[in-house]
Amino acid sequence: MFKMKELNTNIQYATTPSEEGKAARVSIISSSETYSLRLEVLWQHKNSLEECKLDIDDMSTTFHVGVFKDNEIVAIGTFLQQQNEKFDAKNQYRLRAMATSPKVRGENFGKQVIDFALEELKNRKVDLLWCDARKVALGFYEKMGFNILGDFYEIPIIGKHKLMYKRI
Numbered sequence: 203m204f205k206m207k208e209l210n211t212n213i214q215y216a217t218t219p220s221e222e223g224k225a226a227r228v229s230i231i232s233s234s235e236t237y238s239l240r241l242e243v244l245w246q247h248k249n250s251l252e253e254c255k256l257d258i259d260d261m262s263t264t265f266h267v268g269v270f271k272d273n274e275i276v277a278i279g280t281f282l283q284q285q286n287e288k289f290d291a292k293n294q295y296r297l298r299a300m301a302t303s304p305k306v307r308g309e310n311f312g313k314q315v316i317d318f319a320l321e322e323l324k325n326r327k328v329d330l331l332w333c334d335a336r337k338v339a340l341g342f343y344e345k346m347g348f349n350i351l352g353d354f355y356e357i358p359i360i361g362k363h364k365l366m367y368k369r370i
C-alpha cells in the first residue's frame with residue numbers, strides 16, 4: 203500500500219517500494235508526458251507523438267496520472283469529465299488511455315494509477331468513473347472493482363470493448 207502525502211492540486215505524489223526496493227512515484231503529470239506510452243502501448247497505428255494528443259487533454263477538468271519507476275514513466279491514465287447517458291450518476295468522469303509499459307506489467311503500477319485517481323476523484327466529488335475497456339484489459343478493471351454494463355462493441359482499429367464503470 204502506498205502512503206498518500208498530499209492530495210491537493212499543488213503537490214500530488216505518493217511513494218511505494220518497487221520490487222527492487224527503489225522508490226516508485228505516482229503523481230499528476232502533464233498531457234505531453236503521456237504521449238510516449240500512448241504511442242508504444244495503445245496506438246501503434248499512429249506515426250508520431252503529436253498524433254497521440256487528445257482534444258480533451260488540456261481541458262481544465264482533465265487530469266493525467268503517471269507512475270515513475272527509477273525516474274522512467276511506466277504507467278499512465280487520463281481522467282476527464284464526461285457524462286454517459288447510460289448512467290444516472292450526477293458527476294461522472296471517464297478514464298481514457300490507460301497503459302502500463304510491457305516491461306513492468308503485473309507489478310501493480312496500473313493499480314497505483316487507479317488508486318491515486320480514485321482519491322483525486324473523491325476530492326472532486328465525482329460519483330462514477332467509466333471507461334471503454336479493451337477485451338484484454340477486462341480482468342484488470344474487474345480487479346480494480348469495475349463492473350461491466352452490456353455486451354462487446356467494436357471500436358474501429360482497436361477492437362472489442364465493453365463499457366465498465368465503478369461507483370465512487
Ligand SMILES: CC(C)(COP(=O)(O)OP(=O)(O)OC[C@H]1O[C@@H](n2cnc3c(N)ncnc32)[C@H](O)[C@@H]1OP(=O)(O)O)[C@@H](O)C(=O)NCCC(=O)NCCS
Pocket residue numbers: 243244277299300301302303306307308309310311312313314334335336338339340341342345346
Ligand atoms: C491493462 C494494464 C493497464 C494493466 O496494467 P498492470 O500495471 O500490468 O496491472 P497491475 O499490475 O496494476 O495489476 C493489478 C491487478 O490486476 C491484475 N491484472 C492486470 N492485468 C490483468 C489482465 N489483463 N487480466 C486479468 N487480471 C489482470 C493483476 O494480476 C493484479 O492482480 P493482483 O492484485 O491480484 O496481483 C496493462 O496490461 C496494459 O497496459 N495493457 C495494454 C493496454 C490496455 O489494454 N490498456 C487498457 C485500455 S482500456
